Amino acid sequence: MSQVKDPSLADKGKMSYEWARDHMQILTNTISRLKKSQPLKGLRIGICLHITKETSVLIMGAKELGADVSACAANPLSTQDDIAAFLAENGIHIYAWTGQTPEEYDWCIEQMLSHKPQILTDDGSDSHSKIHGNKKFASLKVLGGTEETTTGVIRLKALAKEKKLKYPVIAVNDAYTKHMFDNRYGTGQSTIDGYLRSMNLLFAGKRVVVAGYGWVGRGVASRCRGMGAKVCVTEVDPIRALEAHMDGFEVAPMSEAAKTGEIFITATGQTGVIRKEHILSMKSGAIMGNVGHFDVEVDAKFLLTESKSVREVRPNLDECVLKNGKSVYLVGKGRIANLVAAEGHPPEVMAQSFSNQLLSMIYIAKNHKKIGRNVITVPDEIDKQIAIDALKAMNVNMDKPTPAQIKYGQSWA
Numbered sequence: 031m032s033q034v035k036d037p038s039l040a041d042k043g044k045m046s047y048e049w050a051r052d053h054m055q056i057l058t059n060t061i062s063r064l065k066k067s068q069p070l071k072g073l074r075i076g077i078c079l080h081i082t083k084e085t086s087v088l089i090m091g092a093k094e095l096g097a098d099v100s101a102c103a104a105n106p107l108s109t110q111d112d113i114a115a116f117l118a119e120n121g122i123h124i125y126a127w128t129g130q131t132p133e134e135y136d137w138c139i140e141q142m143l144s145h146k147p148q149i150l151t152d153d154g155s156d157s158h159s160k161i162h163g164n165k166k167f168a169s170l171k172v173l174g175g176t177e178e179t180t181t182g183v184i185r186l187k188a189l190a191k192e193k194k195l196k197y198p199v200i201a202v203n204d205a206y207t208k209h210m211f212d213n214r215y216g217t218g219q220s221t222i223d224g225y226l227r228s229m230n231l232l233f234a235g236k237r238v239v240v241a242g243y244g245w246v247g248r249g250v251a252s253r254c255r256g257m258g259a260k261v262c263v264t265e266v267d268p269i270r271a272l273e274a275h276m277d278g279f280e281v282a283p284m285s286e287a288a289k290t291g292e293i294f295i296t297a298t299g300q301t302g303v304i305r306k307e308h309i310l311s312m313k314s315g316a317i318m319g320n321v322g323h324f325d326v327e328v329d330a331k332f333l334l335t336e337s338k339s340v341r342e343v344r345p346n347l348d349e350c351v352l353k354n355g356k357s358v359y360l361v362g363k364g365r366i367a368n369l370v371a372a373e374g375h376p377p378e379v380m381a382q383s384f385s386n387q388l389l390s391m392i393y394i395a396k397n398h399k400k401i402g403r404n405v406i407t408v409p410d411e412i413d414k415q416i417a418i419d420a421l422k423a424m425n426v427n428m429d430k431p432t433p434a435q436i437k438y439g440q441s442w443a
């Protein structure tokens with residue numbers, strides 16, 4: 031029995047699903063192409079992803095290809111309740127609502143796992159981690175899994191390194207057609223969206239500090255610059271710091287950037303990036319938040335429990351009056367702001383990510399015995415095909431190398 035916030039939102043969810051579906055041509059074309067052969071027939075698929083309108087297109091697609099799907103959210107605050115209601119009405123076993131307590135979040139993952147998924151798709155690896163760390167699920171026979179995000183891939187690779195990984199996993203995040211586009215352009219745009227919905231202040235002329243210049247950080251920094259902000263990047267990797275410098279951004283340590291920044295966005299996947307000492311040195315009025323996977327980048331606990339007072343001044347924006355008398359602001363409780371304060375990535379970019387997900391599920395179904403207990407990347411032919419499909423969907427034509435060029439490219443003389 032599914033559990034969602036309000037089943038009466040299903041009609042609204044249907045409209046949202048249709049809007050996303052109609053802008054996810056790459057994915058819907060793939061689903062139509064494969065529908066006849068039913069490559070997921072009879073398979074139980076477990077999904078632990080952000081329950082958004084784009085995810086509903088993936089879930090309904092897996093169902094159309096024959097799967098029995100159970101689902102839960104990959105974050106306690108990111109579920110779109112109308113979409114969850116729509117999925118429940120359409121035969122998906124779903125356990126998701128927005129505003130979950132940590133206990134409810136955990137319970138929902140366990141409910142999803144109680145359907146005994148044979149293929150498990152995760153974003154952040156909380157469900158993969160549960161299978162590996164909780165005796166209750168030790169007997170589950172998972173054929174293989176997929177993982178959507180950088181942080182989840184890091185956790186799975188750590189398991190594989192300790193030789194504890196129980197089944198093969200495809201690191202969907204590592205496909206070119208995923209991280210170069212979703213992490214960069216998807217998060218770039220939806221971060222601006224989340225911050226605007228929460229604070230609705232002007233970016234132009236503001237000093238924005240972006241922590242991390244990986245795929246996400248690059249996208250966020252470039253979109254903030256596009257909005258007219260003066261962007262400063264903080265990094266710990268010398269090559270990425272150099273790249274940010276040559277891309278024309280100021281680069282500084284957080285201890286310096288904290289004193290002058292007006293808006294802060296963390297995108298590192300690391301813990302303790304904006305700490306108490308940074309927060310205390312900020313200017314009154316500073317706004318901070320995080321778009322990395324977990325809520326460990328900004329010290330939200332300090333802000334929310336050790337401030338003189340805390341009040342929600344706008345949706346997803348807490349004003350924290352510090353003991354030093356300054357007021358600073360936290361977006362979305364320090365959780366993934368582009369999903370908590372906005373709707374996550376736009377459908378066109380998720381069509382690429384979720385085509386990778388769907389084709390990886392099918393690959394696992396066919397090849398799980400061959401892969402072994404490893405984390406592998408999305409096969410090259412799938413990645414390239416998605417790029418070709420994406421170009422087609424966007425009406426972009428490219429050149430083909432001539433036979434002479436192919437020969438020249440393979441010669442040494």
Ligand SMILES: NC(=O)c1ccc[n+]([C@@H]2O[C@H](COP(=O)([O-])OP(=O)(O)OC[C@H]3O[C@@H](n4cnc5c(N)ncnc54)[C@H](O)[C@@H]3O)[C@@H](O)[C@H]2O)c1
Pocket residue numbers: 179180181182209212213217241242243244245246247264265266267270297298299300302303321322323324366367368369375
């Ligand atoms: N919000 C979203 O929708 C979304 C989408 C994709 C990925 N993510 C998440 O965002 C995070 C970053 O992903 P990515 O793909 O950019 O990873 P990445 O590995 O490409 O980049 C992370 C960068 O952060 C830097 N870094 C690490 N510690 C730092 C510190 N203390 N200070 C400053 N910089 C530091 C690293 O050197 C690296 O350059 C991950 O948690 C990932 O799961 C979120």
